[in-house]
Amino acid sequence: MSNIEQTLSIIKPDAVERNLQEEIKNEFNKNGFRIAKEKKIHISKDEAEQFYKVHQSKPFYNDLCEYLSSGPIVVMALEKENAVLDNRKLMGATNPKDADEGTLRKKYGISIDKNSVHGSDSVENANIEIDFFFKG
Numbered sequence: 001m002s003n004i005e006q007t008l009s010i011i012k013p014d015a016v017e018r019n020l021q022e023e024i025k026n027e028f029n030k031n032g033f034r035i036a037k038e039k040k041i042h043i044s045k046d047e048a049e050q051f052y053k054v055h056q057s058k059p060f061y062n063d064l065c066e067y068l069s070s071g072p073i074v075v076m077a078l079e080k081e082n083a084v085l086d087n088r089k090l091m092g093a094t095n096p097k098d099a100d101e102g103t104l105r106k107k108y109g110i111s112i113d114k115n116s117v118h119g120s121d122s123v124e125n126a127n128i129e130i131d132f133f134f135k136g
Helices: 013-017 021-030 045-051 061-068 083-091 104-108 123-134
Strands: 004-011 034-041 073-081 117-119
Touching: 004 021, 004 083, 004 123, 013 021, 013 073, 021 034, 021 073, 021 104, 034 123, 045 061, 045 123, 073 083, 073 123, 083 104, 083 117, 083 123, 104 117
Parallel strands: none
Antiparallel strands: 004 073, 004 117, 034 073
């Protein structure tokens, strides 16, 4: 039995602003992901605060919320075996400077804050995050 998982991916405002959505989606396709759901939205700061609730206690929380709500984003539910881990590998380190060659953040990220993509960090969080954007 195959272990098909879903993970949430967000193409963040800096990448949408530079019109990189298609390029990034092609990377997902090339790496065996299926885009099960997708939409382009602009969330409010309140929604960003709800989404990033887990980071509430961290010093970067407010900036993170400001940034995610600063422009349109593309949210996707990606599907494949081991989707969560494979997507984290494909994204690369949070800081593009530390990310491996060929990763999305190395290719497209501008800075630790504007690192172009978000991905769920666990299967559990993936379900919560996908529900957050695609409920109902």
